[in-house]
Amino acid sequence: MVLYFIGLGLGDEKDITVRGLEAVKGCRKVVLERYTSVLGVDKEKLEAFYGRPIIYADRETVESEAESIYESAATEDVAFLVVGDPFCATTHTDLMMRAHKLGIKVEVVHNASVMGAAASCGLQLYNFGHTVSLCLWDKEMDWTPSSFYEKVLYNRKGGMHTLCLLDIKVKEPDFAEMAKGRVRYLPPRFMTIAQAVEQLLEVETERKAGAYTKDTMAVGLARLGQPSQLIVSGTLDELITVDFGAPLHSLVIAGETHPIEEEVLAMYAITADTPRAAPPSEQTQHDESGRDGEQ
Amino acid sequence: MVLYFIGLGLGDEKDITVRGLEAVKGCRKVVLERYTSVLGVDKEKLEAFYGRPIIYADRETVESEAESIYESAATEDVAFLVVGDPFCATTHTDLMMRAHKLGIKVEVVHNASVMGAAASCGLQLYNFGHTVSLCLWDKEMDWTPSSFYEKVLYNRKGGMHTLCLLDIKVKEPDFAEMAKGRVRYLPPRFMTIAQAVEQLLEVETERKAGAYTKDTMAVGLARLGQPSQLIVSGTLDELITVDFGAPLHSLVIAGETHPIEEEVLAMYAITADTPRAAPPSEQTQHDESGRDGEQ
Numbered sequence: 117m118v119l120y121f122i123g124l125g126l127g128d129e130k131d132i133t134v135r136g137l138e139a140v141k142g143c144r145k146v147v148l149e150r151y152t153s154v155l156g157v158d159k160e161k162l163e164a165f166y167g168r169p170i171i172y173a174d175r176e177t178v179e180s181e182a183e184s185i186y187e188s189a190a191t192e193d194v195a196f197l198v199v200g201d202p203f204c205a206t207t208h209t210d211l212m213m214r215a216h217k218l219g220i221k222v223e224v225v226h227n228a229s230v231m232g233a234a235a236s237c238g239l240q241l242y243n244f245g246h247t248v249s250l251c252l253w254d255k256e257m258d259w260t261p262s263s264f265y266e267k268v269l270y271n272r273k274g275g276m277h278t279l280c281l282l283d284i285k286v287k288e289p290d291f292a293e294m295a296k297g298r299v300r301y302l303p304p305r306f307m308t309i310a311q312a313v314e315q316l317l318e319v320e321t322e323r324k325a326g327a328y329t330k331d332t333m334a335v336g337l338a339r340l341g342q343p344s345q346l347i348v349s350g351t352l353d354e355l356i357t358v359d360f361g362a363p364l365h366s367l368v369i370a371g372e373t374h375p376i377e378e379e380v381l382a383m384y385a386i387t388a389d390t391p392r393a394a395p396p397s398e399q400t401q402h403d404e405s406g407r408d409g410e411q
Numbered sequence: 412m413v414l415y416f417i418g419l420g421l422g423d424e425k426d427i428t429v430r431g432l433e434a435v436k437g438c439r440k441v442v443l444e445r446y447t448s449v450l451g452v453d454k455e456k457l458e459a460f461y462g463r464p465i466i467y468a469d470r471e472t473v474e475s476e477a478e479s480i481y482e483s484a485a486t487e488d489v490a491f492l493v494v495g496d497p498f499c500a501t502t503h504t505d506l507m508m509r510a511h512k513l514g515i516k517v518e519v520v521h522n523a524s525v526m527g528a529a530a531s532c533g534l535q536l537y538n539f540g541h542t543v544s545l546c547l548w549d550k551e552m553d554w555t556p557s558s559f560y561e562k563v564l565y566n567r568k569g570g571m572h573t574l575c576l577l578d579i580k581v582k583e584p585d586f587a588e589m590a591k592g593r594v595r596y597l598p599p600r601f602m603t604i605a606q607a608v609e610q611l612l613e614v615e616t617e618r619k620a621g622a623y624t625k626d627t628m629a630v631g632l633a634r635l636g637q638p639s640q641l642i643v644s645g646t647l648d649e650l651i652t653v654d655f656g657a658p659l660h661s662l663v664i665a666g667e668t669h670p671i672e673e674e675v676l677a678m679y680a681i682t683a684d685t686p687r688a689a690p691p692s693e694q695t696q697h698d699e700s701g702r703d704g705e706q
Contacts, residue, residue: 125428126521133522134432135425201523203530210671213678226421226528226636227428228496228521231536235498236519241526242544246571247537274565276541341521376505383508 119189119215121202123227126341128157129165136225140166143195147185151175151286152207153199153230154306154364156342170197174287178207186215200229230340230366234279237335237347237368238380245276245371250312252283252305262319268369269327275372280316282307282365306363309336310393313356313367328352333370335384336360346391349384358386359393414484414510416497418522421636423452424460431520435461438490440483446470446581447502448494448525449601449659451637465492469582473502481510495524525635525661529574532630532642532663533675540571540666545607547578547600557614563664564622570667575611577602577660601658604631605688608651608662623647628665630679631655641686644679653681654688 120139125131132140140146146168148159155162163170173185173196188194202208202224215222235241248264264280271278285305293300317330330353338346338360348358355367373381415434420426427435435441441463443454450457458465468480468491483489497503497519510517530536543559559575566573580600588595612625625648633641633655643653650662668676 123523127430130430130433131428131521133420133426133428135422137429138425201527201530203527203536206535206671209530209533209535209675213671213675216678224531224636226426226523226531228418228523229527229536232496232498232524232527233521235496235504236521238504240501240504241498241524242542242576244542245540245566246569247539249537270569271540274541274569281537341519376501376508380504380508383511 117189117191118193118221118223119186120193120195120223120225121208121212122195122197122225123201123229124155124197124199125227126156126200126230126233128155128342129162131227131341133225133227136227137166139193139223139225140168140195140197143168143193145171145188145192145194146197147171147173147194148197149173149178149208150199151178151284152205154284154286155199156339178211182211182214186211186218186220189215189220190218200231201227204229204231228341230281230337230364231279233340234337234366234368236340236345237337237349238384239277239335239368239370239373239377243275243277243371244279244368245271245274247279247281249281250283250307250315250367252285252307252311253315262315262322265319265323265325265327268316269325272327272369272371277371278369280312280367280369282309282312282367284364307365308363309338309358309360309365309367310356312365313352316369317352328369333373333381335368335370335381337366337368338362339364340366347384348386348390349381350386354386357392359391361391412484412486413488413516413518414481415488415490415518415520416503416507417490417492417520418496418524419450419492419494420522421451421495421525421528423450423637424457426522426636428520428522431522432461434488434518434520435463435490435492438463438488440466440487440489441492442466442468442472442480442489443492444468444473444503445494446473446579447500449579449581450494451634473506477506477509481506481513481515484510484515485513495526496522499524499526523636525576525632525659526574528635529632529661529663531635531640532632532644533679534572534630534663534665534668534672538570538572538666539574539663540566540569542574542576544576545578545602545610545662547580547602547606548610557610557617560614560618560620560622563611564620567622567664567666572666573664575607575662575664577604577607577662579659602660603658604633604653604655604660604662605651607660608647611664612647623664628668628676630663630665630676632661632663633657634659635661642679643681643685644676645681649681652687654686656686
């Protein structure tokens with residue numbers, strides 16, 4: 117039997133490939149991983165399109181109970197669905213390798229991921245350096261990781277662009293409730309571009325190595341590959357004023373740019389029609405705006 | 412009307428997305444760009460699958476006669492098909508922008524590209540730096556570009572992996588024939604991994620900046636995403652002895668590696684079953700082995 121790792125792409129149910137769809141339709145067990153990213157479509161719509169029930173896999177299922185996924189592939193074809201491409205996250209590589217070691221046949225169906233589609237912003241993919249992840253800080257808990265800074269600095273010194281992936285908190289335990297013996301999860305939270313820019317500028321103020329300034333060109337990407345996709349370019353200081361709407365958001369910090377890149381950036385520049393917002397410290401965060409947010 | 416830019420992914424006709432297939436079926440004019448990459452499937456098979464005739468676009472059509480593509484989108488829906496993702500190559504970005512300026516509605520259908528699927532080799536995508544292109548050298552004409560070297564050096568100093576895209580020569584004019592008044596094209600040529608490694612080592616011998624050595628770990632990727640895909644890891648010196656077979660080939664030079672990455676590299680290491688070949692200077696080049704080679 118086969119354990120398929122199938123990329124779903126970025127948008128809705130029709131972003132699966134024809135090969136991927138045929139594989140899903142041939143599997144009785146279909147598992148959807150949905151904590152490293154979020155697809156812009158409801159589970160019910162996916163199930164109707166596939167003609168198959170879907171089992172959600174959260175971080176716990178994938179990282180601790182992985183056997184339940186790959187062991188059943190010994191007796192039946194199993195489809196493990198991943199938003200984007202199956203190789204987006206280390207977790208999936210690990211899962212594939214464990215299945216491989218058990219002698220389970222693995223097939224991969226590639227698809228678009230944010231790491232390729234980010235080139236929509238006009239900055240050429242071959243000129244991107246290290247990708248960095250920005251985490252939602254918790255200043256009360258003194259949790260303000262900033263290890264991204266050195267990587268952005270190195271990329272920028274080498275003239276490279278930097279893709280910043282913004283944090284997703286899905287199915288996080290509510291410890292206050294758990295202390296009372298109740299299993300509760302916090303509502304999903306998605307980092308906004310404005311939050312990311314605030315964080316970047318705060319770290320620059322501390323480290324002062326000149327990785328970037330508030331005048332550095334960047335591009336905000338929201339709901340990439342979906343019909344409501346929003347791409348806006350501007351300085352970091354300008355992007356903080358844009359309301360990018362519902363998740364997911366990503367940010368690209370430009371390195372050295374070439375004339376064609378500059379032309380595309382100009383096409384995406386802020387205009388009078390660009391939705392604007394108050395800075396993130398004054399605004400309501402997009403904590404609960406994920407369409408896929410029900411737990 | 413709409414000008415669709417549709418990514419075809421890496422392998423065969425079923426690697427198109429469901430959204431992409433629906434768009435193609437709705438277009439009377441379907442153009443396939445095929446000089447920046449090559450799909451592993453015949454035109455006839457694609458036409459049968461789409462139920463549409465396909466017009467090939469070579470470098471000339473896309474770069475000099477682009478109007479013929481986007482102007483017809485003023486009166487009818489046009490599908491412009493691109494192997495991989497539409498944003499793989501600068502040319503497509505430029506074409507999109509020109510269409511946009513003429514007020515033609517553009518829609519993009521993303522797909523997997525080699526730049527994302529290269530992560531199949533086990534080296535994590537977020538840790539890749541600058542992508543480099545290696546050209547087929549012509550020593551007789553003193554054409555031995557090596558500008559990739561500085562980029563690989565910078566990537567490696569920063570611990571990053573480097574994806575090397577290997578040259579494709581499709582529909583190159585045969586000047587000797589043209590001088591006789593005959594329009595002839597040279598057979599397509601595709602750079603092999605062995606040729607790439609020879610070139611890399613030759614440039615290191617000249618520059619001596621220690622970007623890599625013959626003992627640097629790398630991974631060769633052939634026919635990525637296709638059923639006959641071959642992934643082999645080893646030192647540069649080892650990879651030169653592997654026969655990767657038909658095109659397309661790519662090479663990833665590893666930077667710093669983490670335990671999971673090392674585990675995957677070990678899984679792809681050369682074994683007794685790995686097809687072996689004589690060094691490229693002694694072997695016949697894979698010049699005419701492209702399935703899609705007829706001009």
